Amino acid sequence: MHIQFFKFILTTLFVFGSIHIIIYYSLLKLVRIKIKLNLLKGVLIFLALSFIIFTAINHLFNNIFSRVLAASAGVWFVYSIYLASFFTLIWIVRFLLNLFNHQIAEKIYQKISITLMVGTLCFTLYGVYLAYQVKITTVPVQLNALPENWRGKKILQISDLHLGGSWGEGKIEKIKNIIVETKPDVVVITGDLFDGSSDKNIQFIEGLSTLTAQKIPYGIYFTSGNHEIYSGYEKSIDIVKQSGIIPLENKMVNLDGLLLIGVKFPDFSKNNFATEGIYQIDKDPLYKKTMPSVLLYHVPTEIAVAHKSIAEMQQSAYTNPDTNFTYAQSIGIDLQLSGHTHAGQFFPFRYITDRIFNGFSYGLQKVNNFQIYIHAGTGTWGPPVRHIYPSEAALIILNQAQ
Numbered sequence: 001m002h003i004q005f006f007k008f009i010l011t012t013l014f015v016f017g018s019i020h021i022i023i024y025y026s027l028l029k030l031v032r033i034k035i036k037l038n039l040l041k042g043v044l045i046f047l048a049l050s051f052i053i054f055t056a057i058n059h060l061f062n063n064i065f066s067r068v069l070a071a072s073a074g075v076w077f078v079y080s081i082y083l084a085s086f087f088t089l090i091w092i093v094r095f096l097l098n099l100f101n102h103q104i105a106e107k108i109y110q111k112i113s114i115t116l117m118v119g120t121l122c123f124t125l126y127g128v129y130l131a132y133q134v135k136i137t138t139v140p141v142q143l144n145a146l147p148e149n150w151r152g153k154k155i156l157q158i159s160d161l162h163l164g165g166s167w168g169e170g171k172i173e174k175i176k177n178i179i180v181e182t183k184p185d186v187v188v189i190t191g192d193l194f195d196g197s198s199d200k201n202i203q204f205i206e207g208l209s210t211l212t213a214q215k216i217p218y219g220i221y222f223t224s225g226n227h228e229i230y231s232g233y234e235k236s237i238d239i240v241k242q243s244g245i246i247p248l249e250n251k252m253v254n255l256d257g258l259l260l261i262g263v264k265f266p267d268f269s270k271n272n273f274a275t276e277g278i279y280q281i282d283k284d285p286l287y288k289k290t291m292p293s294v295l296l297y298h299v300p301t302e303i304a305v306a307h308k309s310i311a312e313m314q315q316s317a318y319t320n321p322d323t324n325f326t327y328a329q330s331i332g333i334d335l336q337l338s339g340h341t342h343a344g345q346f347f348p349f350r351y352i353t354d355r356i357f358n359g360f361s362y363g364l365q366k367v368n369n370f371q372i373y374i375h376a377g378t379g380t381w382g383p384p385v386r387h388i389y390p391s392e393a394a395l396i397i398l399n400q401a402q
Contacts, residue, residue, distance in 0.1 A: 012052065016077075019084040020048040026087035030113040032106070051077040055382065062164045062200030071166040074383030078346055079124040086116045127346055127385035131166075134174045135390045136182060139364055139373055142401040143292045143334045147257035150398055155294065156184035157394040159339030160377035162227065163204050165195035166384040172207035175378065178393045179214045186218035186255065187211070189245070190339045190375060191225020191265060191298030198235035205242050212244030218255050221248045223262040225298035225340065227381075233267060248296060250279035252286050258398075259286070259293040261333075263303045279303075282331040289332040300338040300360045300374045302327055323358045329370045336372040337396070343376035343389040350388055362389060 024044050027033045033040070050073040058070035090113060097104060158175060161167060179187065194201045212220055222245045228236040237247050248262025263279055281287055281295075281303075297303050302322040328336060343362035344350025353361040357374075364373045373396065376389040 009052075016048045016051070016080075019080050020044045022084040022087055023080060026084075026091070026113065030087065030090060030109050031117070032110050047076055047080070051382070058165070059196040062196050062203070064168065067164075067166055067168060071384045074166060075124060075128060075385060078127065078383045078385040079121060082120045082124060082347070083117065086120060087113070090116075123387075124385060127387045130386040130390040131380050131384045133390050134171070134178060134378060135392045136178060137376075137392045137394045139394050139396045140399065141335060141364065141371060141373070141396055142399050144369070144401045145290060146292050146398060146400045149256055150258050150292070151400055153185040153398050154182065155337075155396040155398065156182060156187045157190060157337050157373070157375055157396060158187065158378045159190040159298075159337075159375035159394075160192040160225070160342055160379055160381070161189070162192055162195035162377075162379040162381055164197070164201050164231075165379065165381065167195075167379045168204070169207045171379055172204065172211065175393065176210050176214065179211060179216065182393075182395050184216060184395065186260070187216055187220040188260070188294075188296055188337060189220065189222040190296050190337050191223055192227040192339065192377075192381075193222065193225075193240070194231045194236050195227050195381070196231060198232035198239065201231065201236065201239055205239055208239075208243035208245065220245045221253075221260060221262065221296065222246065223248055223296040223298060224265045226265055229265060229267050252281070252284055254286060254291075257291065259288070259291050260296070261287075261293055262296045265298045281333070287331075293332070293334050295328065295333050295336040297336060297338055299340045300336075300357055300372060319356070321357050321360070323360045325367055325370050325372070329368060333370060335396075336370070337375070337394075338372060339375040339377060341374060341377075342381060343374075345377070345380055346383070346385050346387045 024040065027040065028037075051070075054066070054069040054073040058066040060066075090109065094104075094109065156179065161171060161175075163171070194204075222240050224233065224236070224247075237249070240247050248260065249264040250262070252259055252261040261281055263281075282289070287293075295303070300321070300323070302325055325333075325336070341353045341357060341361040342349075344353045350361075359365070360372065360374055362374050362376055364371065366372075373394060375394050376392045378391050378393055380386060380391065
């Protein structure tokens with residue numbers, strides 16, 4: 001786990017460094033900025049490291065000030081990716097034009113570059129606006145053998161809130177208002193509720209308690225994601241319990257004829273993963289294949305029971321997802337609710353996650369009689385920026401299949 005983290009840091013530094021080298025030379029040669037070279041180098045080196053530095057500081061202190069710093073560094077990170085991409089495009093066009101002896105005045109390149117810088121900044125700030133909003137996405141879902149008392153009932157899915165990252169009480173307040181507006185019959189949180197140190201996340205108990213104080217007939221249920229493992233699993237679950245939210249970790253509950261099943265995210269740091277902690281849904285005494293079922297699992301892949309080792313599960317969660325859903329189909333799961341992908345969050349990751357997860361990166365998907373809804377995320381990881389899909393709260397409306 002430590003080796004993987006070290007590799008991640010090295011890769012991140014290489015990417016950030018490359019992006020800022022492109023920006024440095026583009027500011028000098030294309031924008032023709034008038035500034036002392038050492039000052040420009042110093043500013044860009046600081047900005048290149050700012051996302052890592054301020055994210056680490058936020059994980060340590062986790063207060064409003066540290067969150068603002070981390071969020072600001074995250075916005076720069078996204079802006080720098082877009083900026084470097086556009087500058088690279090200009091350099092390619094310039095190279096091709098020079099190759100065919102078509103010369104363009106340096107002032108034209110300068111005007112184009114400045115225009116793109118301003119336009120990119122506006123586009124990035126619009127992404128910040130989309131991230132701070134929470135859109136209610138209505139998702140009609142038809143299930144077989146749905147009891148009469150569940151027809152037309154609503155499940156509100158919240159996912160990937162990442163409290164303690166860029167988000168705090170403000171997001172919780174938005175969710176509370178959505179609960180009041182939509183009046184769901186049950187609320188489910190499909191992982192990554194927290195981000196950062198679980199010791200600091202205690203501050204969110206009071207805010208989360210305002211959610212459980214609402215009139216929700218069947219209450220609020222929670223299953224863990226990978227960030228609960230990073231934050232400290234036991235303490236994260238304790239915070240959830242103190243807030244009045246019900247952890248549904250490797251267990252199920254019968255909600256008047258609807259089976260709600262929660263599978264915890266596996267802890268890769270435990271070498272006994274292959275033999276312990278595996279939840280076989282169909283072996284649970286409460287499970288009945290003839291009853292309609294909703295499975296909560298953070299990652300939009302086959303659940304952990306289908307994997308024999310930590311390495312296989314890590315690949316399924318991150319690099320080589322198993323999206324055949326063979327086990328879920330074989331035991332008759334009707335609907336799986338997942339998150340994790342953030343629907344790519346911003347360019348170019350929207351296309352990367354779609355490719356990695358074989359098209360299962362956002363929205364309602366169907367595989368034979370099995371259905372899965374992949375949530376775009378109510379918060380964001382890292383940069384508080386979104387493009388294409390805004391932050392969402394998914395309102396799943398159940399009805400009998402025709």
